[in-house]
Amino acid sequence: MNAYADLLRTPGVARIITAQLLARFPGGMISLGFLLHLEAIFDSYGAAGLVLAATSAGQALSGPLTSRWMGVWGMRPVLILTTAVSTVALLTVALASMPLWGYILAGLIAGLSNPPIQPAVRTIYPKMVNSRQLTPLFSLDASAQEIIWVAGPVVVTFIGTQVSTVAGILTAVAFLVGGGLWFILSPEVGQVRIPRSKRRFGVVLARPPVLLSTVTGFLLIGSCAAIETGVVATFGDHGPEAGFVLAIWAISSFAGGLAFGHIPVGPWALARRMFVVFVGATLAIFAWEFWSLALLLVIAGVCIAPALAVMFAIVSASVKFSDTAEAYGWIGTGQLIGAAAGAAIAGFVIDAIGPDGGIMVGAAFALVGFLVPTVFRRAHPDLRGRDASPIPDTEPVPIQPS
Numbered sequence: 001m002n003a004y005a006d007l008l009r010t011p012g013v014a015r016i017i018t019a020q021l022l023a024r025f026p027g028g029m030i031s032l033g034f035l036l037h038l039e040a041i042f043d044s045y046g047a048a049g050l051v052l053a054a055t056s057a058g059q060a061l062s063g064p065l066t067s068r069w070m071g072v073w074g075m076r077p078v079l080i081l082t083t084a085v086s087t088v089a090l091l092t093v094a095l096a097s098m099p100l101w102g103y104i105l106a107g108l109i110a111g112l113s114n115p116p117i118q119p120a121v122r123t124i125y126p127k128m129v130n131s132r133q134l135t136p137l138f139s140l141d142a143s144a145q146e147i148i149w150v151a152g153p154v155v156v157t158f159i160g161t162q163v164s165t166v167a168g169i170l171t172a173v174a175f176l177v178g179g180g181l182w183f184i185l186s187p188e189v190g191q192v193r194i195p196r197s198k199r200r201f202g203v204v205l206a207r208p209p210v211l212l213s214t215v216t217g218f219l220l221i222g223s224c225a226a227i228e229t230g231v232v233a234t235f236g237d238h239g240p241e242a243g244f245v246l247a248i249w250a251i252s253s254f255a256g257g258l259a260f261g262h263i264p265v266g267p268w269a270l271a272r273r274m275f276v277v278f279v280g281a282t283l284a285i286f287a288w289e290f291w292s293l294a295l296l297l298v299i300a301g302v303c304i305a306p307a308l309a310v311m312f313a314i315v316s317a318s319v320k321f322s323d324t325a326e327a328y329g330w331i332g333t334g335q336l337i338g339a340a341a342g343a344a345i346a347g348f349v350i351d352a353i354g355p356d357g358g359i360m361v362g363a364a365f366a367l368v369g370f371l372v373p374t375v376f377r378r379a380h381p382d383l384r385g386r387d388a389s390p391i392p393d394t395e396p397v398p399i400q401p402s
Contacts, residue, residue, distance in 0.1 A: 004140055004258065010129055012188055013137070019186055020121040021144050022179025026090075026172040027336060028152020030055070030110070031225055031343040032232065033172055034093065036156070037165035038103060045233075045347030047100055051093075051107040052347075056340030058111020060333055067119040067329025068201055071194040071322065075120050076184055083180040085113035087173055094169035114336065115180060119328035120189065122312065126321070127192045135313055135383075136262060142309035143257030151250040153228045158243040197322045204327045208379030209318040212372070213311035216270060218334035218341075219369030220307055223281060223362040225342030227297070230358020233350045234293070245294045252298040257305025265313050265383040270373040273307035276300070278366035285359050300366070314381050338365075 008014045031052055038048035062082075069078045089110035093103055122141075129137055160168035183189065197204075204210055228246060235241040263269075280300025287293035311331065319327045342365060349357035373380060 004136060007129065007133055007137055007140060010133070012128055012186075016121060016124065016128070016183075016186055016188055017141065017144055019179060019183040020117050021147060022175055023115065023117045023183040024145075024148050025152055025155075025175040025179060027114075027339070028148040029156040029168070029172040029175070030090070031339045032153045032228055033156040033160060033165070033168045034107065035229060035343050035347060036160040036232070037094070037169060039347075040165050042100065045351045049344035049347040050100065051103045052340040052344040054104045055107040055111040056337040056344075058108045059114050059336040059340070060111075062112045062114060063116065063333030063336065064202070064205070064326050064329035066114075066116045067325040067332075068197065070116060070120060070123075070325050071196045074193065075189050079115050079117070079120065079180065079184050079189070082113045082115040083176065083184070086110055086115060087177055089113060090169060090173050090176070094166050094173070111336075111340075115176075116325070116329055116332070117180070117183060118332040119325040121183075122316070122328045123194055123321075123324045124188050124192050126316065126324075128188065134316070135265070135309075138312040138316070139257060139262060139306070139309040142305045142312060143254050145305070145308055147250065147254065151247070154243050154246040154250060157228075157232055157246065158240065161242070162240065194322065194325050197320075197326065199323065201326070204319055204323045205330050207318055207327075208376070209314040209381055210327045210330060212270070212376055212379040213315050214330045214334040216274065216369055216372050217308070217311055217331050218338040219365050219372065220274065220277065220304065220338065221335040222338035222342030222345075223277065223365035223369060224304065225339040225362075226346035226358050226365060227281060227284070227300075227362035228358075229343045229346040229350065230355055230360075230362065231293070233355035233358055235290075241290055245290065245297065248294045249297045249301045252301030253304040256302030257309060260303070260306040263306070265310055267377055267380045267382045269310045270307060270314075270380055271370060271377065273303040273310065274366065274370040274373060276303035277307065278363065278370045281359065281363040281366045285356060285363060313383060317383055318381060 034051055035048045038051055039045050066078055066082055089106050092106040125137055126134060156168040156172065159171050231245050232242045277300045280296060283299060284293055284296040287296050315327050315331060342361065346358035346361040349361050
């Protein structure tokens with residue numbers, strides 16, 4: 001824990017982690033918020049799934065592209081534009097009364113304009129700390145990210161079921177605008193400039209660690225989203241039980257990230273962590289009441305944040321600094337698509353066989369998430385005895401005054 005305390009005493013680290021966490025918090029709220037809102041309007045999880053699919057398609061198209069634009073136009077202009085457009089699209093879904101195709105179009109625009117906060121902050125991190133501190137910083141960031149992916153749905157579930165589904169989406173908008181402005185105005189966003197990459201768009205995805213992390217991140221977050229949808233369907237829309245279960249899950253993931261995030265990253269690191277997630281998700285299928293479900297999901301939760309930390313570290317150590325934003329853009333896209341796809345598929349399965357179907361879908365995602373890094377172990381670098389700093393570019397990276 002001393003490593004984390006030292007990190008938080010490093011100038012700017014606590015501020016930038018908190019700002020980006022708030023700015024990205026809607027990423028863990030939108031899928032479930034849309035699901036609750038649109039199911040209430042159309043009385044169909046399948047209809048909600050179509051909007052989520054459109055949102056994920058927009059994210060797939062825009063994530064790496066907007067990340068690369070930051071190397072051309074700078075971080076702040078891209079972040080301001082995407083935040084503004086995304087805000088309008090989310091408000092449209094929350095407040096407008098439209099046919100289904102209108103919600104699908106608004107969801108697509110929301111996905112296309114998703115602000116590239118994640119690649120921006122992961123590009124900034126290596127410039128804020130020394131190489132010895134970088135791996136613990138990724139672990140701390142991964143634990144914080146679990147607040148997004150697991151606690152975010154807790155917030156939107158509580159508000160969506162106890163207040164209104166409109167209020168749930170509006171809360172996500174408040175986080176997007178408030179956190180986004182704080183992050184955009186942070187000095188580090190103006191001080192670190194991403195050099196323009198000399199490689200063609202998409203080439204960085206061909207690097208095995210980047211592709212492995214993108215695919216496994218998609219499967220991990222897809223598993224989480226499907227389980228969250230199953231939990232909500234299990235307890236219904238009117239009680240707080242779903243929120244409590246998801247809160248316990250979030251706490252276990254956060255604790256796991258802090259407890260295990262410092263373990264050296266060997267070639268089996270990602271597969272081992274995904275196996276634990278799969279075991280926990282599978283056992284949760286057989287839960288019979290509130291506490292059994294909560295405790296079984298703790299098993300899955302303890303390795304979610306450590307798995308994410310491994311993904312961030314192996315990518316950082318495998319690409320040049322000028323390619324980091326695009327690389328993390330692909331990973332972020334994978335995770336966001338996973339969140340939407342997991343919730344959408346779970347919604348259709350729940351409509352067909354009942355609430356247990358959501359958790360079954362989550363277990364299936366986790367199983368494939370374990371098999372991928374197992375089969376493609378050679379794509380996983382061994383970072384034992386190495387730091388996770390990006391490969392330097394041949395040209396110096398200019399630092400601009402804020």
